[in-house]
Amino acid sequence: MNSRPLKGRIYQAIRGFEDHLEGELTVRKEVFGPLYYVEDRPGLDGESVFWHNNIWLEPFRAEFDSVAEAASILRGIQRNWAPVLFTLFRRGALIMAKLPSLSEKPRPFPWLLPDALMGAWTLQDAHTLVASPRCSSPFPGGVITFAGDREGPPSRAYLKLWEALVRCRKWPGPGERCLDAGASPGGWTWALARLGAEVLAVDRSPPEGRVLAMPGVSFIRHDAFTLRPEDIGPVDWLFCDVICYPPRLFEWIEKWLRSGFCRNYICTIKMQGPPDPSGPAFETVRRFAAISCSQVVHLYHNKHELTWIKVDSG
Numbered sequence: 001m002n003s004r005p006l007k008g009r010i011y012q013a014i015r016g017f018e019d020h021l022e023g024e025l026t027v028r029k030e031v032f033g034p035l036y037y038v039e040d041r042p043g044l045d046g047e048s049v050f051w052h053n054n055i056w057l058e059p060f061r062a063e064f065d066s067v068a069e070a071a072s073i074l075r076g077i078q079r080n081w082a083p084v085l086f087t088l089f090r091r092g093a094l095i096m097a098k099l100p101s102l103s104e105k106p107r108p109f110p111w112l113l114p115d116a117l118m119g120a121w122t123l124q125d126a127h128t129l130v131a132s133p134r135c136s137s138p139f140p141g142g143v144i145t146f147a148g149d150r151e152g153p154p155s156r157a158y159l160k161l162w163e164a165l166v167r168c169r170k171w172p173g174p175g176e177r178c179l180d181a182g183a184s185p186g187g188w189t190w191a192l193a194r195l196g197a198e199v200l201a202v203d204r205s206p207p208e209g210r211v212l213a214m215p216g217v218s219f220i221r222h223d224a225f226t227l228r229p230e231d232i233g234p235v236d237w238l239f240c241d242v243i244c245y246p247p248r249l250f251e252w253i254e255k256w257l258r259s260g261f262c263r264n265y266i267c268t269i270k271m272q273g274p275p276d277p278s279g280p281a282f283e284t285v286r287r288f289a290a291i292s293c294s295q296v297v298h299l300y301h302n303k304h305e306l307t308w309i310k311v312d313s314g
């Protein structure tokens with residue numbers, strides 16, 4: 001066995017948004033399947049790469065002779081390994097069969113994510129394994145599915161909120177005050193009210209009646225961005241899923257941060273077209289990412305949007 005660390009990181013592209021990742025990674029890279037390996041070097045700003053669903057943080061390459069040897073290399077490091085195969089599927093399946101299985105069951109919500117590391121691996125050719133024990137996403141291969149509710153919520157948008165909250169390992173509890181901006185038709189409000197939170201939904205049009213009727217839900221018909229923090233008062237959580245130009249959202253969030261009225265934020269940043277590293281939307285994403293103790297991610301349930309998350313871990 002011949003194993004070598006790779007001095008860099010591997011970005012796993014999101015299917016359908018490969019051009020976005022390529023637009024961000026202007027440096028030289030080695031591409032295999034959905035994976036983009038970029039060497040660490042001065043001038044590479046790895047913190048400004050957002051269009052991926054997982055970063056392989058400690059990649060290594062290992063040559064192996066047999067399926068058993070490949071599995072033993074991985075098992076010798078840790079328990080959890082998610083395959084990201086793009087070729088040699090049969091050989092990959094044989095290796096998978098020799099590794100501890102990962103549950104593919106849809107998760108309930110709330111679900112407390114275990115602390116154990118989730119690694120990722122692929123086959124570059126029949127005798128070359130590329131893997132990383134540590135990845136940016138806690139989900140296998142960046143994927144999480146939920147046992148959803150087909151009756152209650154009026155839209156499927158609640159799935160991205162559930163995913164963000166599971167990632168944070170924290171969610172609003174009974175009685176906590178939540179502002180849900182851009183709330184209609186009411187998927188997020190429904191998810192929050194189910195947790196027992198007090199939800200103030202703000203939108204230009206009302207959420208569906210059955211959501212409005214849930215205990216703890218109230219509604220203001222208003223442009224969310226012309227409501228100042230002092231108009232609303234302290235809230236435990238601020239959620240925003242408004243469709244708007246990113247700089248408008250940033251300006252509003254800055255007011256909230258300055259007010260000190262809220263410590264937990266989950267906001268979607270809606271994008272238009274591929275990222276233009278010199279354009280205002282991309283610049284705004286970078287400004288969001290630079291806010292202390294926060295991150296910008298592309299959730300598995302996000303479409304053409306990113307999610308900014310800032311949650312008080314104290």
Ligand SMILES: C[S@@+](CC[C@H](N)C(=O)[O-])C[C@H]1O[C@@H](n2cnc3c(N)ncnc32)[C@H](O)[C@@H]1O
Nearest residue numbers: 157182184185186187188203204223224241242
């Ligand atoms: C993607 S939808 C939100 C979906 C919602 N999170 C859910 O779970 O059902 C975006 C919403 O933003 C609202 N919206 C757009 N501009 C707004 C603004 N300036 N203030 C408040 N709401 C706005 C739209 O009316 C629309 O209902």
